[in-house]
Amino acid sequence: MLSAEQLSLMVKEHLGLYSYYDDVQHSCKWIVGESSVGGRGLIATENIAAGEVLFVDHPLIYGPRAGTILQQGCTVCCKLDSDEFFKCSKCALLLCSGQCQDSGVHSDDCAIISRWGTKVPIEDVDDKLLSRALTAIRVLLLSENQKQFMASLQAHTSPQHGTEIKDLKQFFDIPEDEEQLMTLACCVLDTNAFQIASLYGKKEMSLRGLYPVSGLLNHNCISNTRYSYNNEYQMTVKAVKPIPKGAEIFTCYSGVLWGTPARRTHLYKTKHFWCKCERCADPTERGTLLAALKCFSSECSGCLLPIEPLKPSTPWRCLECSLRIPSNNICAIQGALGSLMGTLNFENVEELENFLLYRVTKYIPKTNQIVIDLQCRLIWEFGDAEGFRWHGKIACKPCNLEKLYSRLIMIHVLVYTSTEM
Numbered sequence: 001m002l003s004a005e006q007l008s009l010m011v012k013e014h015l016g017l018y019s020y021y022d023d024v025q026h027s028c029k030w031i032v033g034e035s036s037v038g039g040r041g042l043i044a045t046e047n048i049a050a051g052e053v054l055f056v057d058h059p060l061i062y063g064p065r066a067g068t069i070l071q072q073g074c075t076v077c078c079k080l081d082s083d084e085f086f087k088c089s090k091c092a093l094l095l096c097s098g099q100c101q102d103s104g105v106h107s108d109d110c111a112i113i114s115r116w117g118t119k120v121p122i123e124d125v126d127d128k129l130l131s132r133a134l135t136a137i138r139v140l141l142l143s144e145n146q147k148q149f150m151a152s153l154q155a156h157t158s159p160q161h162g163t164e165i166k167d168l169k170q171f172f173d174i175p176e177d178e179e180q181l182m183t184l185a186c187c188v189l190d191t192n193a194f195q196i197a198s199l200y201g202k203k204e205m206s207l208r209g210l211y212p213v214s215g216l217l218n219h220n221c222i223s224n225t226r227y228s229y230n231n232e233y234q235m236t237v238k239a240v241k242p243i244p245k246g247a248e249i250f251t252c253y254s255g256v257l258w259g260t261p262a263r264r265t266h267l268y269k270t271k272h273f274w275c276k277c278e279r280c281a282d283p284t285e286r287g288t289l290l291a292a293l294k295c296f297s298s299e300c301s302g303c304l305l306p307i308e309p310l311k312p313s314t315p316w317r318c319l320e321c322s323l324r325i326p327s328n329n330i331c332a333i334q335g336a337l338g339s340l341m342g343t344l345n346f347e348n349v350e351e352l353e354n355f356l357l358y359r360v361t362k363y364i365p366k367t368n369q370i371v372i373d374l375q376c377r378l379i380w381e382f383g384d385a386e387g388f389r390w391h392g393k394i395a396c397k398p399c400n401l402e403k404l405y406s407r408l409i410m411i412h413v414l415v416y417t418s419t420e421m
């Protein structure tokens with residue numbers, strides 16, 4: 001385990017803030033320190049103004065995400081829709097063109113994988129599995145210092161992490177030290193990696209990257225930073241509100257427009273902690289009512305909200321008639337809504353509209369995250385479709401754009417502005 005000083009040194013070297021040669025130390029307004037929510041975190045050493053750039057991080061490794069239901073694409077350019085996909089005859093990675101095959105990225109990947117002995121003919125290797133494991137495989141390309149830096153990051157080691165490397169062993173003879181390093185990389189990636197979403201409308205795989213400094217940011221559902229990427233996958237982290245000296249610098253690991261039960265369950269399943277932040281503790285989520293359900297009483301038009309939102313099995317209560325509903329019934333409704341959403345074809349605008357107008361709003365109020373999500377998706381789809389741009393006839397009806405914008409701004413204001421952190 002590295003000491004805080006060793007880790008700080010690695011962080012500064014990685015960011016290019018410290019050089020052994022010129023003895024120049026650049027100042028940055030934070031340090032790696034002990035976090036109030038557990039483990040290490042980034043703590044402000046000076047007052048930081050809203051809009052200030054805190055740092056620009058670059059990934060130690062990046063590549064395809066590891067989920068089993070993700071679409072698969074070219075492992076070099078990430079293109080998803082090609083008629084020309086083929087497997088490399090040396091390593092079985094999926095490629096879309098000779099140009100991608102001749103690229104430096106592929107030569108590096110191929111050099112590692114083709115060194116391993118195969119247990120089946122190369123054409124029988126599961127290229128989808130290989131793609132899911134590829135980001136962790138790329139850890140073998142790092143320098144010893146970078147590997148040490150990767151290994152110093154927090155890693156969740158429960159059995160669900162790293163299965164892609166175990167599964168790869170059906171196809172390849174992998175040296176034990178490499179297997180161990182890649183399994184550790186999977187655990188570190190699952191704990192720390194950031195999704196790098198492809199641009200809307202671009203048919204590309206969405207990637208994940210291990211940003212070691214951003215990986216030290218802990219989570220708060222009311223984040224005080226935001227991040228963005230450039231074309232080279234560099235991540236710029238900026239303050240979105242003033243951060244006083246001594247306060248912790250946070251990011252938000254879950255969807256900002258998700259309601260509390262969805263955020264907390266997601267954080268628990270993926271990052272293994274129950275968030276207890278101020279937003280999670282507030283049943284109304286600062287008045288945004290993102291998780292609210294319609295009251296079960298046919299005579300009441302009120303909203304149901306959790307009584308004690310920090311308890312997963314809390315009963316819910318109607319704000320108007322005080323009807324109390326046990327958590328099991330709430331979970332059943334939430335599950336049914338989730339399944340209904342799962343059946344939707346998000347590219348079919350008519351289906352989305354009908355679902356939004358005639359089905360889902362029977363059960364949930366317009367404040368609910370599902371309504372917001374559907375409205376946002378419709379806007380994206382309309383934004384692309386000829387005749388349905390922002391002021392198109394249909395676009396205005398279900399989406400009610402003006403109302404949606406003011407609502408999104410209200411959520412943003414409610415969620416981001418008032419808390420001092």
Ligand SMILES: C[S@@+](CC[C@H](N)C(=O)[O-])C[C@H]1O[C@@H](n2cnc3c(N)ncnc32)[C@H](O)[C@@H]1O
Nearest residue numbers: 037039040154191192215216217218219271273
């Ligand atoms: C990306 S790491 C953050 C840095 C980490 N604290 C460390 O010491 O390296 C993510 C992990 O930090 C912990 N964590 C982050 N935010 C938390 C929070 N709000 N409450 C509890 N644990 C948190 C969880 O264990 C989570 O899986």
